[in-house]
Amino acid sequence: MTTHIPSPALESYVAADPGLDDAAVWAVEVHLENCAECRARMAEMAAPPLLALLDDVQVAIDRGVRSGPGPVRRHPWRRMVHRWAVWSVVPWIVTVLSAVLAAFLLDRQFPERPSLVLLLAPVAPLAGLAVAWSRRSDPAWEITAGTSRAGLEMLFRRTVVVLATVLPPLALAGWRLGMNPALWLLPALTFTAATLLLGGRIGVDRAAAVLGSAWVLVIVVPAITSADLPVVIRSESLPVWALAAVIGTVLTLLRAGDHQRAPR
Amino acid sequence: MVRMVTATELRPDTYAWPVEAERLEVKAGRRHLAVNGLDLRLGTGVHGLLGPNGAGKTTLMRALSTVHRPSGGRLTLLGTDATESRSLRPLRRRLGYLPQHFGFYPRFTVREYVEYMAWLREMPKAAIPGAVQRAVERVGLTDRADSRLKSLSGGMLRRAGIAQAIVNDPALLLLDEPTVGLDPEQRVDFRTLLRELGAESCVVVSTHLVEDVVAACSNVVLMDQGKLVWQGLPADLTRFGEQGGTGDSAAERGYTTLLASHRSAK
Structure with missing residues (x-):
């Protein structure tokens, strides 16, 4: 990873700007998957409703993990x-x-x-x-x-x-x-x-x-x-x-x- | 991590037809030629193999699954010569097969059985647990995945058989009488699964049930006495039924009409 995503590109990605074409979106996403720093930057830009939604999802997943079936035992x-x-x-x-x-x-x-x-x-x-x-x-x-x-x-x-x-x-x-x-x-x-x-x-x-x-x-x-x-x-x-x-x-x-x- | 797409996955197919048979002859037992000079070409999609008892459907399926060696003619599967023993191993990794008499080891659980079959087809070790879970989910056996096979009902066993056939995402999938023992609701689910599978791979379904073929297949293959009688679309089969024949639905009437005209032409 040589360069990080420039702030304007990241901002328009977070805002789901229609001006960002598919190829640019893919480039941003591939970089995000591998770069913790840019993910942290994106998290700061995210709007509060999105953060609230993510928290809810996290809680639901934790509940599912606790109450759902356990992983299959290997024999x-x-x-x-x-x-x-x-x-x-x-x-x-x-x-x-x-x-x-x-x-x-x-x-x-x-x-x-x-x-x-x-x-x-x-x-x-x-x-x-x-x-x-x-x-x-x-x-x-x-x-x-x-x-x-x-x-x-x-x-x-x-x-x-x-x-x-x-x-x-x-x-x-x-x-x-x-x-x-x-x-x-x-x-x-x-x-x-x-x-x-x-x-x-x-x-x-x-x-x-x-x-x-x-x-x-x-x-x-x-x-x-x-x-x-x-x-x-x-x-x-x-x-x-x-x-x-x-x-x-x-x-x-x-x-x-x-x-x-x-x-x- | 981003998954790497390998060159093998991106390589275009170098064959025109997943199944190509020319004057194919296959013996059932020592002498009887159950498939006798069959010419057949099958592309991607779901192909319903119809025919009366003794038409050679099961023998053809055994030849297509490379279990039996053809005694004459040419058989090319996924671009590989299936009469040649040396090229069988890589070809078999890309096949899925559910035989008519589906034998199993009663003490295996569903998961163990499907896992064993995945291992027999030489799937990469790391991919097996995920593929097994997916196959079991696709046939709707998730809640019985850790039950032993001997405790399952006939319809569930059949679905376990379908799961082992699709576990390696085969390019050529052969299902011999897969709907035997399934209740009407499961048959509807199974047809949906068939349509999904047929979008990417070549699926051959041998059956007696004309309505299954009309509902789920993109192509109909009708054979009698080891030879191809007719190959076409399910809609065309229904259209033949408008001209008469015996049966309760248009497709069944089409089936009997085609068979009768084939037999009288000889």
């Missing part, structure tokens, strides 16, 4: 929960947790049989993923699918929530049974990535069903009936799982755009 915690949580997943998470607990107890009881925790680990996140992405269980799928955060960002948030709920119990069970963490972690991550990758094409719920039943039929059922630990969950196959997990994650990130549209 940062609730808001964070809303942005991350996927409510439809909760019942499934409970089921998966009970399954992990049961597998852990059976493994403790029969240490010579193939480990059920390891057999369960790859498919444990699938139920949660399927529900988080299913249009049948997410009531607002149609609204959320058309927003700009759909796609990579929602994919990331939902997957993180599902993994953060499923992995800790597996870690606990694996630790109590004295297993190498990579043995259950890498298959779980690989199957998560594969489900999301395939899900971008055919829908995550279908992909989870296909991959989950394939794992159960090809690996779990033979392992339980023959009582041999299958080669895919022995430590020899760890490098293959590591490679698969890395490739799967990279491909999933590259194809995240597939999740921008609603599944059919």
